Amino acid sequence: MLRTIDLRGTRPTQRELLALVPRAATDVSAALETARTLVEEVREHGEQALLAQAERLDRVRPPAIRVPESELREALAALDPGIRRAVESTIERVRAASAAQVPAPERTVLADGAVVEQRWQPVARVGLYVPGGKAVYPSSVVMNVVPAQAAGVASIALASPPQAAHGGRIHPTVAAVAALLGITEVYAMGGAGAIGAFAYGVDELGLDPVQRVTGPGNVYVAAAKRVVASVTGIDAEAGPTDILVIADDAADADFVAADLISQAEHDELAASVLVTDSEPFAARVLERLASRAAATKHRERVLAALGGAQSALVLVDDLAQAAAFANAFGPEHLEIQVRDADAVLAGIENAGAIFLGPYSPVSLGDYAAGSNHVLPTGGQARHAAGLSAATFLRPQQIVRYDERALREVAPVIAALSAEEDLPAHGEAVTARFPEG
Incomplete structure (x- = not known):
């Protein structure tokens, strides 16, 4: 014990x-080379690599990597009513809590004509991963999709491994919950290859690269996230x-x-x-x-x-x-x-x-x-946060100064640019006031 x-x-x-x-x-680093190989296979060979990886790693060949929308609708129609009610209740609660995570825009007036605005801009496109190993995780569909929607993400793609027990299709409950949430871009792909597909895109599938990848997974999924972190944003190495x-x-x-x-x-x-x-x-x-x-x-x-x-x-x-x-x-x-x-x-x-x-x-x-159940593991909570609407948002500062306001701070800019031996910085300001 x-x-x-x-x-x-x-x-x-x-x-x-x-x-x-x-x-x-x-040790995620121990899986890095394998993950890197799987990612590069997908980057170079696209759909064929995903099919080969499914046969080798998931022990089944999906009838199609891109899940037809008709299959999603059929899965939702067949979903047990009790499960549907439970999922709908979870969606409602997570949506309310996620909406509270979206900061309001702020406007700071520093002087007359000197304003800095703060806005939170969603990424345009994300790839959400739902694992399918020892269990089925329809709840992870909710926990990934709802915060992205609350943040205002316009384009959402979802991937889950093909299941041998379901003829190479994704688990029908995962498909049903995706449909319930209005997600129509769904892929039967798993593991490191799925992360690579999200990061680099797959032309044959019409899968465009994403700006952020989120969702839990095994050590190879975590390692693949590390591999693609210079190409796309990630949530954490779960x-x-x-x-x-x-x-x-x-x-x-x-x-x-x-x-x-x-x-x-x-x-x-x-x-x-x-x-x-x-x-x-x-x-x-x-x-x-x-x-x-x-x-x-x-x-x-x-x-x-x-x-x-x-x-x-x-x-x-x-x-x-x-x-x-x-x-x-x-x-x-x-x-x-x-x-x-x-x-x-x-x-x-x-x-x-x-x-x-x-x-x-x-x-x-x-x-x-x-609350959201996609959370930092392995001690990462010491420096990282769980998945939330904020995961899909980027703070952006918008600077609005008029002529008078810039003139007032011109001496500050001149002094600091001179100290840093970057005179052109100061000249970019004084050029606006040739009269001195």
């Missing part, structure tokens, strides 16, 4: 904490999921165990970490973990994840130390289940999404909270 990291009686430095945090034994729970002895041990398992069932490399200041409480959680893990559907996957180097039980002296450890870990998902959650929250700096209290489990955020 979970290995133990005992920090009680110690006060590790930030550098020491970073060395102590548990991590999965994955890896195996992780959850860190800060809990004290007031928490419900069974709730905590259930939440740790909920993320462990994603992948054998998923990280489940409990940080607590109560050893008796930790023992209760371990007991519930053993019981729940034995009974869950994906128990082999769960047990592999819980027993991996990336998962741990961390014992601390107090909740301040718990927050410090969480900040060093930089969790994708952080749960705080303690008597005074807001007090602990005040000490948190680094997390993809934060879930407060016993009735805000991570699985709520995966589906129905309204």
Whole structure:
């Protein structure tokens, strides 16, 4: 089960904490050459490379890389009504939360005739990736598409791997949700090749290059994003999921165990970490973990994840130390289940999404909270944010100065341009005032 990291009686430095945090034994750089080869194959050979990669890696040849719109409509018509209602509810909540992420334009008046305007301009075209490995992820369609739409992106393309179980077509639920959201440009392509197709375009398919690629995926998808990052924008190099729970002895041990398992069932490399200041409480959680893990559907996957180097039980002296450890870990998902959650929250700096209290489990955020579940993994929350409308927006400053306002700052420009030995900068201003 979970290995133990005992920090009680110690006060590790930030550098020491970073060395102590548990991590999965994955290295995106190790997949770079393979990803680069797959991307270059698509760049050079287009549709034929995508078909060959599908046969080799997905073990099926898609009847077509570009999914016909009729197939999307048919998938939506066949979608179970209960699933459709659930998806529509999720769309509504995520759309409302995403709309709140779009900043309003700002206008700053610095002097008479001197104005700087701030606007947030969406990229024109994006490529959204929806994985299709151990599970089907219609929720990831919602989490990618809705923020892009809220940001005002005009052209949205979506890719998901062809499925052998569905004759080389994308999963019908993914197709249905794409149709429900009005997305008609959908491709049956997966992995690094799909990322390369988005970045460079594929003429035969009418697939134009995109300005930003987003969405989760395996290590080869993450590596491919790194490969194309100089060509197109990316959201993050997503890896195996992780959850860190800060809990004290007031928490419900069974709730905590259930939440740790909920993320462990994603992948054998998923990280489940409990940080607590109560050893008796930790023992209760371990007991519930053993019981729940034995009974869950994906128990082999769960047990592999819980027993991996990336998962741990961390014992601390107090909740301040718990927050410090969480900040060093930089969790994708952080749960705080303690008597005074807001007090602990005040000490948190680094997390993809934060879930407060016993009735805000991570699985709520995966589906129905309204928050986005495409989040930075592998400690990237220490420097990166989750997917949002802002992912698809670029801040742009618009400068409006009239003659009088420019004349007032001309001495400032002259002084600084002279100091930097860039006299033509100053001359570009004085040329406008030949009378001196």
